[in-house]
Amino acid sequence: MKSILKVYALLEVYHGSYNDTTKVGLRIANGGAGQSGLIGAWANSFINYMVERKHHEPFTVEWYLGDTTESIGFLQNKQVDVAVTYNEAAESQVNDAGLLSAWLYGFRDHFYFVGPPSNPAQLGTNDTILLMARKIVQTGNEQAAVPPTTGLSTRFLSRYDKSATNIKESEIFIKIGQVPWAYAYSKWYHQYPRFPLQALEAASLLGEYTLTDRGTWLSSTPDVQSKLTIYKAGTDNETDLLLNPAHVLIAKTENLLDSELGKAFADWVGLYDSQNSDGGQYVVEKFTGNAQTKEPLYTRAPENWKPSPSA
Structure with a gap:
């Protein structure tokens, strides 16, 4: 392997x-x-x-x-x-x-929250990033117990590597009272300790939600981008949870x-x-x-x- x-x-x-x-x-x-x-x-x-x-x-x-x-x-x-x-x-x-x-x-x-176009967690365009995280947790747990008969299951790819991206996604989950990396690990929480470009490529191939950054997204190949949808993008507002200074x-x-x-x-x-x-x-x-x-x-x-x- x-x-x-x-x-x-x-x-x-x-x-x-x-x-x-x-x-x-x-x-x-x-x-x-x-x-x-x-x-x-x-x-x-x-x-x-x-x-x-x-x-x-x-x-x-x-x-x-x-x-x-x-x-x-x-x-x-x-x-x-x-x-x-x-x-x-x-x-x-x-x-x-x-x-x-x-x-x-x-x-x-700026952080981007991206995922498969089929959107198994049913994220809405007007959802906040915290509501999106709640939906990931809820549907991820439900589908881990009873897998869908068709289509993708809800899964989230974490770089799980002490990077700023890993720290930020951990902050988001903690803000909704969740620690999916804790023992026993949530079945929908995929730990993938790689650098940004490689992690985003893996999420595109596996059909998983993930947190990435604008620089990485725009530096990725059209093939990677075509397999993912941007559900929430950070702005220059200093209070934006998805700003990545x-x-x-x-x-x-x-x-x-x-x-x-x-x-x-x-x-x-x-x-x-x-x-x-x-x-x-x-x-x-x-x-x-x-x-x-x-x-x-x-x-x-x-x-x-x-x-x-x-x-």
């Missing part, structure tokens, strides 16, 4: 316009935005910016594949200089431990591979320079990755963001 275990590793090395350099200047850990290509777009643009605008010697940027929990672990263990993560509470613990020189809002991603954690200065580049990257992430087609926020606004419709995968970070006191 083929293993479904996730593998965390150095996945890509970016050179900007300077392919002849091998000196590593910055190491970034992230999951979904790395798979969609945004981390690479950031890396190449930042390298060119530093060389052409700041007269820095050419360097490379490494991308380490890891979900939110693993990316934070990489940062704590000094394996990376930057972690792009999606859970403010987890990020707060790293900040409180004195391990960060900067904590920034990188961009807005991406934050940029910069390691404390003494843990950075290159302190000058670490500080410069923190400044560049928040830059929006449309005149020179530059800055982290400009890249976010224009980035379409592999989206078939060439829609931007993400939206720019809000201005003047500060971590919430409750974090």
